[in-house]
Amino acid sequence: MKTSEAGRSIHEVAQPLLNGAPARLAEHEGKVLLIVNVASKCGFTRQYAGLQRLYDAYGDRGFTVLGFPCNQFFGQEPGTPEQIEEFCSQNYGVSFPLYSKLDVKGPNQHPLYEILTSSPDDEGKAGNVKWNFEKFLVGRDGRVVRRFRSKTTPEDPAIVDAITELLTS
Numbered sequence: 697m698k699t700s701e702a703g704r705s706i707h708e709v710a711q712p713l714l715n716g717a718p719a720r721l722a723e724h725e726g727k728v729l730l731i732v733n734v735a736s737k738c739g740f741t742r743q744y745a746g747l748q749r750l751y752d753a754y755g756d757r758g759f760t761v762l763g764f765p766c767n768q769f770f771g772q773e774p775g776t777p778e779q780i781e782e783f784c785s786q787n788y789g790v791s792f793p794l795y796s797k798l799d800v801k802g803p804n805q806h807p808l809y810e811i812l813t814s815s816p817d818d819e820g821k822a823g824n825v826k827w828n829f830e831k832f833l834v835g836r837d838g839r840v841v842r843r844f845r846s847k848t849t850p851e852d853p854a855i856v857d858a859i860t861e862l863l864t865s
Contacts, residue, residue: 705838706731709808714765714777714794721762721808721838728759728862729834730855731812733766733800733825735773736783740829744788746850750859751792757863758836761792764808766800769828773797800825815840818854833858 706729707722732747751761765780767773775783777796784790798806801813801824809825812832816822822843831844833855842858849855 704811704814706808706811706834706840707838709806709811711764711798711806711808712796714781714796716777716796719793719795724760724762725838726758726836728754728836728859729832730759730761730850730859731808731832731834732761732763733809733828733830734763734794735766735769735828736775736780738769738772738828740827740846743829743850744784744790748788748790748792750850750856754859754863755792759859759863763790763792763794764800764806765794765797766825766828767797768799768801772828800830812840812843815843817843817845831855833862835862 707725710718710720713719730750734744735741747761765773773780781794784794800806800809813824814822815832827846829846831848832840833842835841841862844855
């Protein structure tokens with residue numbers, strides 16, 4: 697864990713979109729974000745549906761979901777960008793932004809996840825992402841507000857309440 701990352705804004709991070717187009721997270725400055733490491737062949741993959749419902753419900757209020765495919769957990773995201781996009785679109789109607797694959801842990805951990813993983817979950821535990829579909833709620837200033845582990849579904853009241861609170865503050 698890099699404690700010096702705590703409190704940094706994610707807006708300074710660049711990561712290409714799934715289609716390879718260059719992108720900076722600063723494009724989402726001023727929005728409330730739910731950042732999720734996603735995978736197409738995971739027991740939690742059905743959470744895509746809940747993520748899309750959140751995006752549909754709150755997108756017009758300054759909220760978005762950002763998906764970051766990761767293949768670090770038993771190879772559960774083996775697809776090409778085209779395969780991932782097709783899978784997400786056809787099976788879950790995903791219309792929120794998906795970015796290119798990245799590493800969420802280990803020696804090649806992406807700078808975004810250096811920032812995100814320095815924030816603790818509700819039990820006070822920071823550090824590596826443990827599995828696919830871990831969620832980080834980020835405020836309008838680009839700083840992590842809450843961290844939710846994989847078993848917390850996107851529409852869990854803890855997540856929904858935290859999103860609505862940030863959108864109204």
